[in-house]
Amino acid sequence: MGCQHLEELYELWWLGALSEQGSLDLREHLARGCPHCLARVREAAETVYLLGLAAKPARPHPRVKSELLRQISRKAAPNR
């Protein structure tokens, strides 16, 4: 698959909107380290990041943070 053909697919790939075969083709191409496509795929990630921010921020319940920190502290403790 050529780079030009892939140009408009990167964002859709990040979004998981491509067919399974389309995703595999694109991933295989990127895995070959094509510098043009790697630059474009990073740019596409920025766009997907932007689209994700279209959702209005919301405050999670404080319990989530407490549970998270408890879980993390347990992970950190053995290393101390």
Place this chain on the structure above:
Amino acid sequence: MGEELPAEDLLARVVGQDVAALSELYDRYAPRVYGLMAHILPSRDAAEEILQEVFVRLWSESPSLSQEGRSVVAWLVVTAREAAVERLRALRKNVADAGPQGPSAKAEKGPVTGRRKSKAAVPVPSGAKSLDGKSEAMRTRPADGASAPAMCPIPLAWLPQPKEISLIDDRLALLHKAINQLPKPQRQALELAVFGGLRESEIAAEMGEPLGKVRTSLRAAVTFVKHRRRAVCGTWAANI
């Protein structure tokens, strides 16, 4: 009041097992990530569970993320969205597997990967909320037997750098204005991809449009947003 530390400095402290640094990253970005989760997933419990999972992953993956010098917030948003979409697809699968009687109360705890066999129409757990934050009613969506397995982990080298993301953050309002300029069919297709976690074929079924037309709409929407983003974040002026 002191100046806010860059997220990447906090990440470096997380690499050194600093729980307080992770706590600060959470305070800074959890509302943004949770807002996205709540937009994609049908229940608060599911959204909170994924939110917590994503920050636990940030803790575990902080060494490689820090080493690659990639944006923390981009990683959080992209990773969280992927995790939420995977969960949404698993929920859909559970609904389909549960048959006409609907999902059991425990459906959300089911596996997050796997192929859906049923072709029957199933209610979609997501409210298919829109890019401007307005919810639509729960709709019925056809199951698609071509569902792919869980998404692959994101190679960190494929993510943007912090300076690129800060440019976007500075101009977010303009960019959202640009998204709102999309023609309705393009916008609807994009919303179903971003927040509905649907693939092209599923979007076509949802919209009752031919696959080719939906593909064209999606690519046009993405191209428009991409060009607007370049205009806003680049050095040249944009008339948005």
